[in-house]
Amino acid sequence: MISTGMYLTKLLETYGVDTVFGIPGVHTVELYRGLAGSAVRHVTPRHEQGAGFMADGYARATGKPGVCFIITGPGMTNIATAMGQAYGDSVPMLVISTVNQHGRMGSGDGWLHELPNQQALMSQVSAFSYTVNRPEELALVLARAFAVFDSERPRPVHIELPINVMLADAGHLPVPEKVTRLSRPAGDAVAIAAAAKALEGARAPVILVGGGAIKAAGKVRALAEKLDAPVISSTNGRGILPPGHPLTVPLSPSCASSRTVIEAADVVLAIGTEFGSTDYDMYEDGFFHIPGTLIRVDIDPKQIMRTRAAEIGIVGDAGACAEALLAALPDGNHDGAARTAAAIAKAPADLTPAMRGDLAMLATIRDTLADVLIVGDSTQLVYAGNLGFRSAQPGSYFNSATGYGTLGYGLPAAIGAKVGQPGRPVVSLVGDGGLQFSVAELASATEAKTPVILMLHNNNGYGEIKSYMVSQNIPPLGVDIYTPDLLAIGEAYGWHAEVLAHYADLPAALKAAASRDIPTMLLFGDEVRAEAEKVAPAV
Template sequence: MNQTNPSTHVAASEKPRTGGEALVAALADHGVEQIFGIPGTHNLAVYAHLSSYGIKHFSPRHEQGAGYAADGYARHSGRVGVCLTTSGPAILNAAAAAAQAYSDSVPVLFISPGLPLQHPGRGNGYLHEIKDQSRAMDSVVAYSHRVTSVEEIPLAVAQAFGAMTNGRPRPVHLEIPLDLLDVEAVAPAVAPVPLQPAAPAQRLVQDAARLLAEATKPGIVVGGGARHAVQELTRLADVLGAPVITTANGKGVLPAGHPLSLGAGVHHPAAADFAAGCDVLLAVGTELAPSDFWIGPLKAHGQLVRIDVDPQQIITNALPDVALVCDAAVGLKELSEAVSGANDTAAADGHQRAATWRERVQEDARNEGRRYLDIVEGMAAALGENGVVSADSAMACYYGALSNLPGHRPGSFLYPTGVGTLGYGLPAAIGAKLAAPDRPVMAMHGDGGLMFSVAELAGAAEAGLSLPVLVVDNGGYGEIRDEQVARGDRPLGVDLGRPDFVGLARSLGCYGLEVPPDGNLADGLAQAITDAFTVDRPTLILVREPQAEGENE
C-alpha cells in the first residue's frame, strides 16, 4: 500500500514547536488527511493543532471503533490509516483492532500518549497508568516505539511510515510521553522515505517462467498482497490461460466478469480440487493461511511458485519450488514478460478450464450460502460494480457474501480474516466511506457482532454519512450455537434474543427499517439499500433470518 501525496522534500524548520505540533506537522508531511480518534486529558496538545494543518477528524464512540475505521480507510484507499487515542485504557481498547490490522497486513498507525519520561518505573497511581502500554501494543503490531524527545518525533513518524509503506504493510504503534506534548523544541522535519518496490532475483524469475511456460494446467491463487497489481495479474493470467481464485482479501483483484476468474473463496472443496489438479500453481501475495482455507492446507500436488514481499511468509504454510521475494506488481510484470507467448495451447484451453472450475466453485458457494442467496442478490443489485461492502465476521458474510457476491475491484470487500474480530463491519465501513465519499459503501453484520460496535451509528449519523447497515438477525451467535449442537452440547450463552434494532438505530439518529424475509426479499432489500445511499444519515436495514428447527427464539 502506498501513502499518496506525500511531500517529496520537507524543509527543516528552525522554529520551536511543541511535541503535539511536531507530531501533527509530521503526519501532514506524510500526506495524512484523516484521523480517527477520541480526545482525552493526555492528548489534547495533539488535537489543538489538527485543524491548522488541514487534518480532518472523525469521532467514533469507542477506541476499538477508531482502530477499525482507520483499518477500513486504509484497506479501501491504499493509504495509511491513523488512529489517535489517549493513554492507558484508550489505547488498550484499540488493541483488538491493531491485532486485526496486523493479521491482515493493513498499514494503520496507532498513536497514543504515554506516561511522563520520569514516571517511576514501579508506578505511583498516575491517571491512566498502565505497567507498560508500549510493550502491550508491541505484542500485537509490527513494533511499538516510545520516543524520548520532541526532536525525535518527526523521525519516529518517518520511520513508521517507511516501515508501513515499504515491504509488507503492518500496523505500528507510536507512544509519546505526555509531558513532551506541551514542551517546545526545534524538531527538524524528516522527508518521507522513498518507496522502493522490491524486485525479484532474475535467475529465479527465469526458473519460475520456465515452469509456468511449460505448464499445461496452470493456476493462480491471489491474496490481499496483490491488491495493487490488477493490471499485472490480469496480463499474466491472460498470457498463461491460468484460472484465478482469490482469498477473501484478494477478492476483486481479478474482476468477477473476467473469463479466467473463479471468484473468491479458497476454502471450497472445488477450490482445493482445482489447486490439486494444477501442474504448476502460482500463489501471489497470500499467506496460504488456515484461516483462508478452513478445510486444511493447500493441496498443491504439482509445482508451486510463490510471490511475496515477506521473506518469512513465503516459506510458511507451503514450501515453494521457486520463491520470488518481491513486490507483487513487479514480480508479475517480470513473469509476464518472461513467458509472453510461450504456451499458446495452455492459453487457448484456459477459458474452458476456468468455465468448468468456476461452475464447480460457484456450486459449492451456493450450497454453502443457500439461506443467504436472496440477501446477496439484493445487495449485488444495489451496489453495482462500484460498491463497497464492509463485512463483519458473521455467517451471512462468510457463508453468504464472501463467495456469492461478485467482486469487481480490489478493496471493495473489507473482511476481518485472520484474527476474525466481531464488530469490525460498521466502523470499517465508516472509514471506507470517508476515504471514498462518492462511492456507495455499506456495512454487513450479524446481530451478535453488531452489538460490539452499534454505538458507532451515532458517530456516523453525526457525520451525515449515507451508509446502509444491513443486519441479518439469527437471534444470537449462530455459528457458535451450531458448533455447540454439533458437539452434542446444549446451547449455552449464544441465544441473545432479538432486540429492537430498528428502534435502537432511530434512537442514535439514524433511519431504521425491516425488510420481511417473505415475498421478494431480493427486490425489497435492493430497494432499501438503494434508498439508503441517497439519504443524509445511516440506515439500519434489518432482515430476520428464519431459524432452523430446534433453535430457540
C-alpha cells in the same frame, strides 16, 4: 512555543495525512492543539476499538494508512483488538499514543492510566512500537513508520509520546517540505527467470491471489490471460479478476471444486497470499494440498517459507513481479477456461442452499449499487461471501471473518471506509450479536455525516455459533441473547431505520438508502434469507 504534540501534526501533513480517528483525553489534549488549526479532519468514535476499526476501513478503502490518536493505558488496551485484526490482514495503521512521563512510566506507583510496559503490549500487534524520548526523534521514527507502509508488508505501527516529551518545545525543529518515500523491491532477476522457466514448461498452471495483489490487479489479470491459467483468490483477493471472467474460479480454496484445480496443477503461482487457514482450510479438514511446484511472490520473505515453503521464492512487489513475468513469458495454451468451467460445474456441491441464498443477496447488493464497497463483520452472510462472493473489483469486499476474526468490526470499519471514499456507496453486513459489540458507533456515523447502509441480520443471538454447537452435540448455552429494539435504537441515533420484509424489496431499499444523506439501517431476518435461497442460482 511549538510543542512536540503540535509539531507532530505538521509532520503528519507532510506525509499527506488528511484524517485522524481518536477520542481526546487528559493525556492527549496537547496533540489536539495543533490538530485544531490544521487541514486534518478529526473523527470521534465512541470507543478506541472503534477508532482502530475505522482506521482499518479507511486504509483498505483508500490505500493510505489509517491514523489514530489514543490515550495512555485503557485507550491502548481498547484499540489492541483492532490492531490485531489489522496486523493479521496486513493493513497499514499508525497508532500514536501518549504514555506516562519519564519518572512515572512503569513505576508501579498507580499513576493515572499506568501500565507496567505499554510498549511491550503494543509490540505484539504492530510491526514495531517505539517510545519517543526526545522531540528530535519524532521525524525519524515517522519516516520509519511510513517505510513499513510503503515498502514492507504493511502492518500497524505504534508510536508513544511520554507526556513530558509531548509538551516539550519543538519549535527549533524543521518541518520538511518534502519527505522521502520508499518503493517496494521489484523482485530478483534470477528468481524471476527461474519462475518464468517453470511456468513456460507447465502443463496446467494455476494462479492463487490474495490481498497483497489487489493493487496489481490489471497486471495479474494480464498474466493469467497470457498463461491461460485459472485464478483462485482468497477473501481479500476477490475482484482481481471480475465476475464472469473465463479464468475466475468462483469458490474459495477451502472448497473441493477449487482444490481439485490446484491439486491437478503441475505449477502453482501464488501472488500476495499467506495461505491462511481461514481462506485455504476454513473447515480445518486438512485436505488443502499443493502437489505441484510452488512459486511464491510476496513482499514478506518470511511468508514465502511459511505454511508451505516455495520451490521458487520472489521477494517483491506483486505488480512489479507480475510485469516482469509478463515480459519473460510467451503466450500459453493450457485449457484454462475449460479447467475453470469444470470447477464451476462442481461448485454447487460445495454450497448449501442457505449459502447460495446469502450469495444471491450479496450479488444483489453488488449489482444494484454501482462501485459499492461491502464491509463485513463476522456474520452468516459474510461467511458465505468468503466462500464464493464475486466482487466487481479488487478491494471492494473485505471483512473481519478471516485471520484474527473479531466481532464488532463491520459498522466502524464501514464508517472509516465512507470517510475515505465519500463518493462511493458503502454497505456494512452485520448481525445483531456483532452490532452490539459496537452499537454506540451508530452515533459516530451520524456525527461524521457518513451515510453508510447497514444490512442488519437479526436472528436474536449468535446464530453461527449456535448452529456449530448443535452440530457438535453441545447444548447451545450463551448464544440466545436478549436483543433490544434495534430499529428504535437506530432512529434514536439519527438513522433512517426500516424492516426489509422481503428479498424482492432489497434493490429498491438499497437505491433509496443510497439517495439519503443520513445513514440507513435495513433490518432483516431469516425469512428474507429463505426467500433469497428459493431463487438463488446454483453458484
